[in-house]
Amino acid sequence: MKRPSVGVFLLCFMIFMALAMACNSKIATPVSSPDQISEKDVLLKINTDKDIYTQGEIIHVTGSAENISAKKIEVSAAYEFAPVYIYLNTNSKFGFPLYDQIYKIPPTIMPLIESRQLEPHSTVIKTVIWDQVIGYNNQQVPEGTYQFTCGITLGNINNSSRKDLSISSEISIVCPPGWITMEQAKIIALDLLEVKSWQETHSGNSVIKKENGTYYVLEMSQWKNISPEFTSSERNTPLSLINYKYWMPDVKMLAEDGKWTIRMGTRLGLSPHYVRIRIDPVTKAIVETLFSDSPL
Numbered sequence: 001m002k003r004p005s006v007g008v009f010l011l012c013f014m015i016f017m018a019l020a021m022a023c024n025s026k027i028a029t030p031v032s033s034p035d036q037i038s039e040k041d042v043l044l045k046i047n048t049d050k051d052i053y054t055q056g057e058i059i060h061v062t063g064s065a066e067n068i069s070a071k072k073i074e075v076s077a078a079y080e081f082a083p084v085y086i087y088l089n090t091n092s093k094f095g096f097p098l099y100d101q102i103y104k105i106p107p108t109i110m111p112l113i114e115s116r117q118l119e120p121h122s123t124v125i126k127t128v129i130w131d132q133v134i135g136y137n138n139q140q141v142p143e144g145t146y147q148f149t150c151g152i153t154l155g156n157i158n159n160s161s162r163k164d165l166s167i168s169s170e171i172s173i174v175c176p177p178g179w180i181t182m183e184q185a186k187i188i189a190l191d192l193l194e195v196k197s198w199q200e201t202h203s204g205n206s207v208i209k210k211e212n213g214t215y216y217v218l219e220m221s222q223w224k225n226i227s228p229e230f231t232s233s234e235r236n237t238p239l240s241l242i243n244y245k246y247w248m249p250d251v252k253m254l255a256e257d258g259k260w261t262i263r264m265g266t267r268l269g270l271s272p273h274y275v276r277i278r279i280d281p282v283t284k285a286i287v288e289t290l291f292s293d294s295p296l
Helices: 006-024 182-190 193-201 239-246
Strands: 035-039 042-048 052-054 059-067 073-078 085-088 112-118 123-130 144-154 163-174 208-211 214-219 222-225 250-256 259-265 274-279 286-292
Touching: 042 144, 042 163, 059 085, 059 144, 059 163, 085 123, 182 193, 182 250, 182 259, 182 274, 193 259, 193 274, 193 286
Parallel strands: 052 163
Antiparallel strands: 035 042, 042 059, 059 123, 073 112, 073 144, 085 144, 144 163, 208 214, 214 222, 250 259, 259 274, 274 286
């Protein structure tokens, strides 16, 4: 029997290595490989639809818990999370919870309300979405690495023998190719003459005054006595040191509809109280500058 030549072996080896490299390439794979952990009877997994996202993209995170045993397993379930929960890791003790839809005002998190049984060899799957906004103020997160955690509570929540099983996975958020960065867009927006003027008339000495020992702040176009809010030491403080509390309106940024959107708003000063600037991230051109009495 004729043995394969060295060239054939070499060709096979090269094909094998090419396939191996393709399988291990996270960038080339549209769906990230799930991270997983097994705790005796439960296999927990978490994965995202990819590993690298550009700012403004919607991110999908899927977590699953599989009962790999031949018996039923009790798990604790909570409203909106039952029984697998997924959250974004933040500096907060409990992280930022994620849901299967984007809420303008996130629902109130209800207490744990029941126990459930995972049937033998059954799997529960939960997919949530994140719009790259942390908190409830529509603020786009900057470039960087972000971590999600998927978890499940084994046993009854009221039982001290319960066990919390969790696993984490990371993704990267980058500025879209060819775009100016979020900070560069912010600088362009704040450098507009009409925006500078609006900021000056809605902050600092323009919105606070002192008359006959009484402090007033201009709120929603009306002067309001704010002396009762001050401590005795603050009442003896020069006005220039007090107005830091009323210094600059909030600046919120978002990547939406292929543009950088910068929003500012404040209750202080005279009308208008809100402004929105939209910038083409490629040409740096100002697409829109809009002032309004209502949130934009």
